Amino acid sequence: MEQIGILEGRERQVLEKNSGVAQADIACDTSSLSGSVSQRACVFCGSRVVLYPVADAIHLVHGPIGCAAYTWDIRGAVSSGPELHRLSFSTDLQEMDVIYGGEKKLYHSLIELIEQYKPKAAFIYSTCIVGLIGDDIDAVCKKVAKETGIPVLPVHSEGFKGTKKDGYKAACLALMKLIGTGSTDGISKYSINILGEFNLAGEAWIIRQYYEKMGIEVVSTLTGDGRIDAVRRAHGASLNVVQCSGSMTWLAKEMEEKYGIPYIRVSYFGIEDMSKSLYDVALHFPDRPEIMEAAKQIVSEEVKTLYPSLQKFKKALQGKKAAIYVGGAFKTFSLIKALRSIGMSVVLAGSQTGNKDDYARLKEMCDEGTVIVDDSNPVELSKFILEKEADLLIGGVKERPIAFKLGVAFCDHNHERKIPLAGFIGMYNFALEVYQSVMSPVWQFAPRKGGSL
Amino acid sequence: MKHEHAKAATQNACKLCNPLGACLAFRGIENCVPFLHGSQGCATYIRRYLISHYKEPIDIASSNFNEETAVFGGSHNLKIGLKNVSDQYKPEVIGVATTCLSETIGDDVPGILREYKKEFKNGSPMPLIIHASTPSYQGSHIDGFHAAVHATVKALAVKGPKQTLINLFPNMVSPADLRHLKEIFTDFAAPVMVLPDYSQTMDGGPWGEYHRIPPGGTPASAIASAASASASIEFGSTIEASKSAAEYLDVMFGIPAYRMPLPIGIKGSDKFFSLLETLTGTKRAEKYEDERRRLVDAYADGHKYVFEKKVIIYGEEDLVIAMTAFLREIGMVPVLCASGGKSGMLKKRIAELVPDMDELGINVRDGVDFVDIEEESKILQPDFLIGNSKGFTMSKKNNIPLLRLGFPIHDRFGGQRMHHLGYRGTLELFDRIVNTVIEQRQNASSIGYTYM
Numbered sequence: 001m002e003q004i005g006i007l008e009g010r011e012r013q014v015l016e017k018n019s020g021v022a023q024a025d026i027a028c029d030t031s032s033l034s035g036s037v038s039q040r041a042c043v044f045c046g047s048r049v050v051l052y053p054v055a056d057a058i059h060l061v062h063g064p065i066g067c068a069a070y071t072w073d074i075r076g077a078v079s080s081g082p083e084l085h086r087l088s089f090s091t092d093l094q095e096m097d098v099i100y101g102g103e104k105k106l107y108h109s110l111i112e113l114i115e116q117y118k119p120k121a122a123f124i125y126s127t128c129i130v131g132l133i134g135d136d137i138d139a140v141c142k143k144v145a146k147e148t149g150i151p152v153l154p155v156h157s158e159g160f161k162g163t164k165k166d167g168y169k170a171a172c173l174a175l176m177k178l179i180g181t182g183s184t185d186g187i188s189k190y191s192i193n194i195l196g197e198f199n200l201a202g203e204a205w206i207i208r209q210y211y212e213k214m215g216i217e218v219v220s221t222l223t224g225d226g227r228i229d230a231v232r233r234a235h236g237a238s239l240n241v242v243q244c245s246g247s248m249t250w251l252a253k254e255m256e257e258k259y260g261i262p263y264i265r266v267s268y269f270g271i272e273d274m275s276k277s278l279y280d281v282a283l284h285f286p287d288r289p290e291i292m293e294a295a296k297q298i299v300s301e302e303v304k305t306l307y308p309s310l311q312k313f314k315k316a317l318q319g320k321k322a323a324i325y326v327g328g329a330f331k332t333f334s335l336i337k338a339l340r341s342i343g344m345s346v347v348l349a350g351s352q353t354g355n356k357d358d359y360a361r362l363k364e365m366c367d368e369g370t371v372i373v374d375d376s377n378p379v380e381l382s383k384f385i386l387e388k389e390a391d392l393l394i395g396g397v398k399e400r401p402i403a404f405k406l407g408v409a410f411c412d413h414n415h416e417r418k419i420p421l422a423g424f425i426g427m428y429n430f431a432l433e434v435y436q437s438v439m440s441p442v443w444q445f446a447p448r449k450g451g452s453l
Numbered sequence: 454m455k456h457e458h459a460k461a462a463t464q465n466a467c468k469l470c471n472p473l474g475a476c477l478a479f480r481g482i483e484n485c486v487p488f489l490h491g492s493q494g495c496a497t498y499i500r501r502y503l504i505s506h507y508k509e510p511i512d513i514a515s516s517n518f519n520e521e522t523a524v525f526g527g528s529h530n531l532k533i534g535l536k537n538v539s540d541q542y543k544p545e546v547i548g549v550a551t552t553c554l555s556e557t558i559g560d561d562v563p564g565i566l567r568e569y570k571k572e573f574k575n576g577s578p579m580p581l582i583i584h585a586s587t588p589s590y591q592g593s594h595i596d597g598f599h600a601a602v603h604a605t606v607k608a609l610a611v612k613g614p615k616q617t618l619i620n621l622f623p624n625m626v627s628p629a630d631l632r633h634l635k636e637i638f639t640d641f642a643a644p645v646m647v648l649p650d651y652s653q654t655m656d657g658g659p660w661g662e663y664h665r666i667p668p669g670g671t672p673a674s675a676i677a678s679a680a681s682a683s684a685s686i687e688f689g690s691t692i693e694a695s696k697s698a699a700e701y702l703d704v705m706f707g708i709p710a711y712r713m714p715l716p717i718g719i720k721g722s723d724k725f726f727s728l729l730e731t732l733t734g735t736k737r738a739e740k741y742e743d744e745r746r747r748l749v750d751a752y753a754d755g756h757k758y759v760f761e762k763k764v765i766i767y768g769e770e771d772l773v774i775a776m777t778a779f780l781r782e783i784g785m786v787p788v789l790c791a792s793g794g795k796s797g798m799l800k801k802r803i804a805e806l807v808p809d810m811d812e813l814g815i816n817v818r819d820g821v822d823f824v825d826i827e828e829e830s831k832i833l834q835p836d837f838l839i840g841n842s843k844g845f846t847m848s849k850k851n852n853i854p855l856l857r858l859g860f861p862i863h864d865r866f867g868g869q870r871m872h873h874l875g876y877r878g879t880l881e882l883f884d885r886i887v888n889t890v891i892e893q894r895q896n897a898s899s900i901g902y903t904y905m
Contacts, residue, residue: 008537032493033517034534042495045498066472067498072466089464090462091461098553111461113462128553160492160519398497407660447659447660
């Protein structure tokens, strides 16, 4: 087979764990190398994914049509009520707008959409081009807010101004403008906000139910099944529980500083982390021991039904090898544990946006010889999948065809998933999906398993 | 028309952006990497969008603009990017398409490419670099597609001794259609240069090892011969002459251009096969006579199901035009022919194929989005919709069945293997249309008929 090298300028973003020698930290938090076919998106994408699930707001993309078209109904984030988030709105800038400015078009679009859809708020995303033609979107937003009486929030997400992480921050900035504007009357002392949970396939509902069973009030979920009014009173909660740490840690820190609300980091994937996320919240309310009691009760009941149901999968999957390449590093930690609990080992782990601490922890968790990558690309991923003889790849839409082409099973852990993978039931779904893909007889025809080309 | 008020915002767009079409077209060249000169997001979003339809790995490189690039120009990033792509992919061709970002800052891409070739001429083998101008604030994905085809021919075709060769510019059709077209040329024993040909790169087999660039596509050397071919056939009737590859070859190298609508329906396919017979001096193979006979027979068997059924057809303008003509030859009424594209020619071209369109109540609207189409549907009350997957939102909301064709098909399996062209493709479409009607009837009846 042809030797595939690592691109010059990327060598430090790839590492094979070897405890026998001193290894430098993996390089990360850098912008992607030009021409390297990164799996990352852009600043706009970061903002768009974070705010996407807010269902009673309109999301207007200010720019040419592509950015809005490619994000139309893109996430599996479901709503229990309004579904404005599933529509795609764009100012669809044309050449003349680029020359003469798009402010007028933005203004008229906003007035028209607000009248037509009667949203609780509007988010206006600026795209690359808006950053260049110098539209003053803040001024337009202010004007429209005044005229319509709803919050109209600019999101400064020009694609080229940083990485996806900067987009997360731009989204959080918009949320911060809403938080603190609602009444906190009647909010219990035993209350939390769930941050960085996007209600993909109804996952936020599963999590919320556990907490409510424990006697905890969930003030708002940011942003899964999101509602503007709930966001506005989020500052009334006693604790912020942050799942997708990459996108929401900044917001949690801001809220801590401004409103004195502490935060904890959790993960809802896998039995171990899911249980811990209930216990950690309970630990925050020591004056009410029945909360911890309830948490233990939930875990014990759920595990009692879940554990036996996993054994069939574990037996089949014992010794199989997995590769993980996802957006955020925190998720990889949970996935490694979850895979181990069904008998699988991890031979490749990486993320698009992990930071130094994430990678240090990742390295610590991984087995000897595991390859760790930051901001990888299809060529590298394929090289390591084949070299390490992975049986499974966990990733998103862009990674899926790489796996299938090479005759490797695949589990979609991206925001388009339609099956909940969070919570205890999510662990069952995850194991089932992995099992269904890894154990499929179709791989016998794949060239790497001896099938003909 | 009823609802022709100008909306400021586009809601649920019935089009995609210019660079997407260019990336797809560049994938139809052998050993070619598409390269977007702009933000990282453009490449990633377009990859994701194409993958969801074609289910193939699609690497698109990006020059990955940052703030500095936007201020000082994209020259440095573009050069580094080209160098990295050359090193990592070892391509024979790199297809550079611009985006709104690089177009707005006014990068002189041809100038940068000249500099690049000078600076790196002693490095690794220099790929051929094609540049297509595809600002997202102009036109839609289909314009990017044609721009890439035009730019490729312009960059690679060189004058040479006349050959027995036909250039085929098939427009944005499915990989299955491309395979079918090539089979037809093979059966005519007529050498053909198809551009683009992503029949294998976007719908290929399994891999034993990772391919930096998937096998398949038209080789650059074959594209070079385009300038010495005996004729060009181009499907599509809304491509401006200045953007048409066939027209370019005609003007520059005197190669006769035969431009015709996509060959859908019996009349459309007849025209294509007759043209091939004229150009090759050969009669079509018996198997195509057979295919045509089967299609005529199917029309007879199924005509009552479809007669005067009202449909809304939407998609790229050229697809809509050809489909409209086909729907008329089976007695259906496309009450609305709609497109997000806006060449300005849609209505005129439909009128050429369906002269009685006004009496039949056929409405034509270009530059529309799905909310416009939805509003029209409330008045026009179609029996079903025909178009890509993106009509599903309005289909579900208004309980109007959707027959999927074209691109993208994101919510069904096998969109890349669907036929639309020739007698074979038409028969496949006809079967599906008839079955849509039958299914509708069967579901609507409480009796549970087992013969329909």
